[in-house]
Amino acid sequence: MHLFRNDYSEGAAPQIMDAVAACGGEQSVGYTEGDAHCEHARELIREACGCPDAMVEFCIGGTSANVICLSGMLRDWEGAICTRDAHIIVHETGALAACGRTSLPTDDADGFLTPEAAERVYQFQMGTGRHMTRPGAIYITDTTELGGVWSRERFDAICDWARGHDLGIFLDGARLGSALTAPGNDLTLEHIASRVDAFYIGGTKNGMLMGEAIVICGHGEHAQRLREAFPYLQKERGGLLAKGFLLGAQFEAAFEAAKGSEALYWQLARHANECADRLRQGLVAAGLDLYGNSTSNQVFVTVSEDQEARLAQAAGCETFYVLADGRRVVRFVCSWATAAEDVDELLGLVRELA
Template identity: 65%
Template structure:
């Protein structure tokens, strides 16, 4: 059976591989620097997609590198970043931001979305005694959230408005941004709007059909200056940088037939398969956990059913609830097909 463990279990989309093979013999400058025409072209394509020509576009090998360099580059030594308690930088990156001398300031938000109300409580506490406490200077959000939630325009603007009022910079983790923005739950939020309001964010490639790589879009002057040095200092600079440029070039090149760029099309497939799985499991009587409209789907099942599902399709256990039941996650990808979903639903029918 096809695995539903993650959206980076496969290698890369055929279009990405063809681009890498067709440019393999070319000689270009290293480290994504001037003279690498593929990185330069990818930057131009991404700026066009974002509707801004005044942003820097830089590349990182993966999400942790993008988060660490992006977040820490926005902060001074005495400053911290506000995020939810389940945020990736708080629980899944081995304290990487803290290891770089910056402080993560989690809120009590429980559903993956950072709210102005919870962020305000952290702000008030951290600024209550002046220089004796870490001062918040940025907020971190991810789209999709850790629980597959999708930010819509109203929710996004409400947080950005609060951050602006407090003089805080907004950093968006976009490891699964393609899935989020192609979801019906985005409700008006666009790539152009994110580019307008965020100090920095990134476009995820690792989890959307590439072998590896994320593209950071940087509006903040401080991070623009810091990024080239931080990415090297923190061991994230790829010598064969052209491998990043070629992949993003292929992902954002506009097809001659008028279709969407590959980056969007791959995410739409992942979302469609995830929703097919969600609808099928719900119809079989399985209990969803949360309201994900993205390529991550969460369900509450017994330990016995969990073991059967894990053995069959590699789904991961995320939480243990107070009644002993487990929350498991299914993830679809660019490579998932409707037939793969139907095969899993056939098995699930025997467990319902």
């Protein structure tokens, strides 16, 4: 059976593989510096973001992107306000803390950072002056850890709050493709670029071999600090790929669209979302309860312990939580490579287990 463990189990979409293979015999300057593929990819991304003066850089993966950007935005005595399930807290082995920066979690429980919860953390941290880590930025993700998609209203509210407190804004876009092509989404790449200091466009989880495109688009104090520090931190923190032109070639293929057609990046994300929606509807029809607020390529449902074991063995799904009543929250993830037949095969198994 097709595995639904994550959206990076397959190598890469054929068009991406072709792009990498095509530059296999070329000689290029290393480290993403000046090669034709990276430079063209930068221009394509600036155009897509509506931000012609953005600094666009390419990093190996999400953890290094988060650590480099937050380290560059924050000073030694500052921390990043985030939700308690933020990736920088629960899935990066303390990488940010190891670099001397602090995560300041709120009590938000659904993956969305709210102004009200952020304000409580801010006031607490500021209460005793120099004896506490001072908030310096906020960290948000789109999609959230539970697959939620930010609405423009909710996004603008937290950005307004952060600006009102003179905090930097960083958005983790590991699954940004899925978020911006999700049903009902009203955010755009251009709007995100107009509000945050920096964000990244995830490639690893959207059909590429690896890689993330970091976009530093702001011009305030936090963005300027990051612009200056980024080249040095990227090298120091192990996020700079010697064969950087391979990252550029992938993003070049992903964002270069034929006239009148949608760029491959969005096509791949949209397909994953469509498969997830098919799966979501089928799971509900089979009698399972959805968990959380996902409308993206991640699907969360509650199952019994026996169902959990059977589904994990057959489809590779992961268990995220064990609820107080003993039910398990399991996650299925669709990718660019998921087919409708794969979804239907899984649903057949679920119906047998229901």
